Amino acid sequence: MISMKIFDIEGKPGAKVFEYIDMFEYPHGTKEQLPICIIQGIEDGPTFLLSGNIHGDELHGLVTLQEIIQELDANKLKGTVIIVPTLNPAGLLTLTRSPFYIGKTDPNRLWPDPKPKKKPKLKYDDAYDEILDEENYPNVQEVFYSKFAEIFEHVDYYIDLHCHAIRSFPFSYLDRVYYDEEKEGEKEKAEQLFEKTSSFVKAFGLTIILENAPKIYFKENLHRSTTGSFVNKYRKPGFTVELGASGIVDANIIAAAKQGVFNVLKWAKMIEGEVKPITGITVIKDELWREIDIRSPKSGFFIPLVKIGRIIDQNTPIIEIRDVFGNVKETIISPAYGILLAVWDDIRCYTNRLIGTYLVKNTVDVVIPWEYEKKEEKKEETS
Numbered sequence: 268m269i270s271m272k273i274f275d276i277e278g279k280p281g282a283k284v285f286e287y288i289d290m291f292e293y294p295h296g297t298k299e300q301l302p303i304c305i306i307q308g309i310e311d312g313p314t315f316l317l318s319g320n321i322h323g324d325e326l327h328g329l330v331t332l333q334e335i336i337q338e339l340d341a342n343k344l345k346g347t348v349i350i351v352p353t354l355n356p357a358g359l360l361t362l363t364r365s366p367f368y369i370g371k372t373d374p375n376r377l378w379p380d381p382k383p384k385k386k387p388k389l390k391y392d393d394a395y396d397e398i399l400d401e402e403n404y405p406n407v408q409e410v411f412y413s414k415f416a417e418i419f420e421h422v423d424y425y426i427d428l429h430c431h432a433i434r435s436f437p438f439s440y441l442d443r444v445y446y447d448e449e450k451e452g453e454k455e456k457a458e459q460l461f462e463k464t465s466s467f468v469k470a471f472g473l474t475i476i477l478e479n480a481p482k483i484y485f486k487e488n489l490h491r492s493t494t495g496s497f498v499n500k501y502r503k504p505g506f507t508v509e510l511g512a513s514g515i516v517d518a519n520i521i522a523a524a525k526q527g528v529f530n531v532l533k534w535a536k537m538i539e540g541e542v543k544p545i546t547g548i549t550v551i552k553d554e555l556w557r558e559i560d561i562r563s564p565k566s567g568f569f570i571p572l573v574k575i576g577r578i579i580d581q582n583t584p585i586i587e588i589r590d591v592f593g594n595v596k597e598t599i600i601s602p603a604y605g606i607l608l609a610v611w612d613d614i615r616c617y618t619n620r621l622i623g624t625y626l627v628k629n630t631v632d633v634v635i636p637w638e639y640e641k642k643e644e645k646k647e648e649t650s
């Protein structure tokens with residue numbers, strides 16, 4: 268069989284190869300490096316990419332991947348598993364979401380952009396426009412990620428592991444699939460990709476939550492996240508897993524995440540065995556959820572009134588805003604049948620502050636044309 272080669276690193280059939288890839292040069296001349304492990308089976312099969320810790324303070328993915336590396340037997344594997352325990356080595360050392368050398372820029376919004384771009388010719392085009400356009404000068408992280416993303420061409424499945432909030436339960440984010448509606452057959456292909464990705468996410472075994480609907484998805488650049496780019500640019504199944512709190516390691520969460528990874532490797536027929544349900548943490552099945560924000564209408568102290576992860580009816584009191592003496596200033600009620608997914612760390616809040624998120628049933632299409640905005644405008648014109 269042919270050995271898997273990434274950058275200049277070659278996999279070895281039946282072995283685990285541990286290496287480091289040069290990312291960029293620091294001002295003092297040393298190099299930032301990305302650790303990578305290639306586990307190649309002895310028989311042919313799909314290529315799987317697993318990564319974690321792109322947000323440097325999110326540790327559950329890193330530890331899950333360490334354990335997968337140790338436990339996966341290359342001699343019982345069909346295909347190749349590429350594992351990147353941290354996509355953000357500097358952020359890991361400082362336990363910060365972003366690496367210090369890019370300020371507060373979110374590293375998980377720097378992956379190749381799948382959205383087709385139309386640059387209109389402007390009346391006041393200026394000779395210096397290109398020099399002044401920040402987009403022409405990507406930071407070192409983006410330059411490296413673009414280079415790293417070249418391996419996406421050779422990868423069949425991708426899972427990126429994250430953490431969400433202290434008071435949240437683990438779940439998987441499923442991206443909507445976008446397509447070019449002017450090309451024949453693209454919608455059908457997009458539907459097939461969504462179906463395949465859905466069954467991949469289901470096999471993992473956690474609660475499934477759809478990424479934001481298009482307007483906010485693009486506004487927040489989520490199409491340039493690791494798996495947003497993988498699904499919508501490279502047109503292959505990938506998803507993001509959110510594993511509870513950042514900054515700590517919880518054994519139940521690691522066990523659940525590991526079970527999920529072994530489940531998908533079984534689903535892809537890369538290792539022997541049956542997919543097993545995840546136990547020891549909350550899993551809510553049989554529904555495609557979407558996440559909506561909960562904001563505080565007043566300043567005060569916010570206290571949850573219901574258990575995170577339990578299904579509740581519409582109009583159930585879910586969070587109380589208290590004054591400093593404990594008098595209730597406001598009671599936030601559930602907007603619909605659903606689940607309190609997360610309440611942010613802290614108890615202090617100011618008017619309009621985001622204090623948590625809530626899950627409702629999805630009602631937005633899961634396969635959507637790129638030009639969804641134009642369509643809506645047209646509809647308005649004709650109505």
Ligand SMILES: [Zn+2]
Nearest residue numbers: 322325429430
């Ligand atoms: Zn994250």
